[in-house]
Amino acid sequence: MSIRIGILGYGNLGKGVEKAVNMNPDQELAAVFTRRDPKTVRIASEGVEVRHTDDLEKMTDQIDVLVICGGSATDLPEMTPKYAALYNVVDSFDTHANIPAHFCHVNQAALSAGKVGIISCGWDPGMFSLSRLYAHSVLPDGHDYTFWGRGVSQGHSDAIRRIDGVKDARQYTVPVEDALQAVRDGLNPQLTVRQKHTRECWVVAEDGADTARIEKEIKEMPNYFSDYDTTVHFISEEELLRDHRGLPHGGSVIYSGQTGDQKHVIEFSLKLDSNPEFTGSVLAAAARAAWRMNLDGQSGAKTMFDIAPKYLSPCSDEWLRAHYL
């Protein structure tokens, strides 16, 4: 019997989860839930209903795991605990400072309901977090470095779009090659924010807008750009749509450690054509784990750190040992 997946929220991430679920032989998409009028939402999967979130109160016998595809700022802090009281749930909560509180709220709800709630899945937090944990556990003496990119940062692109006179924009986070190489060589450099990444902006200005002022506003924007070497390119809307359509991303976690005088470098890297489709794939695998851990009698909030890797796979333990070990 397939694991029946519900998706709450149908933006880029929800679409990524939908695609992943449809590729997983052991999963089926049961329904997509939206806060909008369901009639206005068309989904890619045929024969699958779009329903209003209000219906979630009464569908606990039709959904095994609910994958919650909302924003970390306001959606997930409310939604994940709420629905963990009804379903096994998975989310991609990524506001780092608030993870302890979010974990606590989801844990209370999930424990009371006897459900599993897996939070903060994706690649960072998620796969990158695992790399940091494994590396530190094996080699206690060492440092981890995380580089992101080259890839589109949706948060930074949005920040540019909010500037007066900007019609559209795409921002790429780019790791500094020399810094990457020094870390890969095990040199354990001390790196400032500026030394690790540059920011590359492709901006469509509105007709007659003051591009010099826009460029200055971008480069001086605190938190987002002022601590980085930032380049700004003004292009036409056609060029943006033609050359910057996708949402590629990726990066590397590099751990440089030692046993006495012997050095060891561990690197985990991702090169992703589509950030939301890959993140959606991680969420779909985590949904499988949530379901299987719950079947094994587990409940409460979990992160990737709590998931025995076998639970993420559709294959049997015997098969995994024979083929991947």
Add this chain to the structure above:
Amino acid sequence: MSIRIGILGYGNLGKGVEKAVNMNPDQELAAVFTRRDPKTVRIASEGVEVRHTDDLEKMTDQIDVLVICGGSATDLPEMTPKYAALYNVVDSFDTHANIPAHFCHVNQAALSAGKVGIISCGWDPGMFSLSRLYAHSVLPDGHDYTFWGRGVSQGHSDAIRRIDGVKDARQYTVPVEDALQAVRDGLNPQLTVRQKHTRECWVVAEDGADTARIEKEIKEMPNYFSDYDTTVHFISEEELLRDHRGLPHGGSVIYSGQTGDQKHVIEFSLKLDSNPEFTGSVLAAAARAAWRMNLDGQSGAKTMFDIAPKYLSPCSDEWLRAHYL
């Protein structure tokens, strides 16, 4: 209270485990066990006893986890099940075809004793296995490739040393750069054994030995060399000791997958100055997991696939979520 570790076998791997245990703040080395006369074995750690393996029958109250550092051919199939009946155990069993039988024997012994027996730890099998499992679980449509090296293969070096007229030898396994690049580029090439790795041999011949015959015997040796492009260099004993003293190794697991028309490449790579010291470090982390899983009520044979990552770390769950997630 520290986890009290026993090490069985004091070769390169046992020494690597010893070094790792001494670096881990939550572990202490309780004793080293040997099948040799204990008086003939000097260990690096001060104030730690070397004992004969016979003493293992009567030390169950002094050792929390026994790390078994023997060979996969004959030592581990006998030792790991035997001592899993007395202790939580960890080994690095790596004869792939025999893993199912080994798992079964260790499982029976460990279940009966209420102990945990973690088998096949290290980097391959071990960390590389995890990379394969995670990648396949997240992206069901894709292929994994494993490249080893550049690094010293002890099995191949031993095979050369058994040839008549060879005094000493070191064999490096070297990945083919073009093949690596094609895989990293997501081209999903079909690669033969010969196309993935070359073999580089550094040989000290005995005085007056027929080097042409030795070179021919190496290059034509079935399983070990005949399927590879192999180069043979004859050098002096001094050069071997000077330039080929270490036991570096490493490699990459590269997974090339897709979600529809979007490609994603996942790579996990290791660059290790010392193969036995890194492998020993993985075994020490696995020993921690064995102890903690057993405290949590688990028993039986386990592999890295069964270990929730948090069990490998000395840090609390809260700390891990705050710092590595």
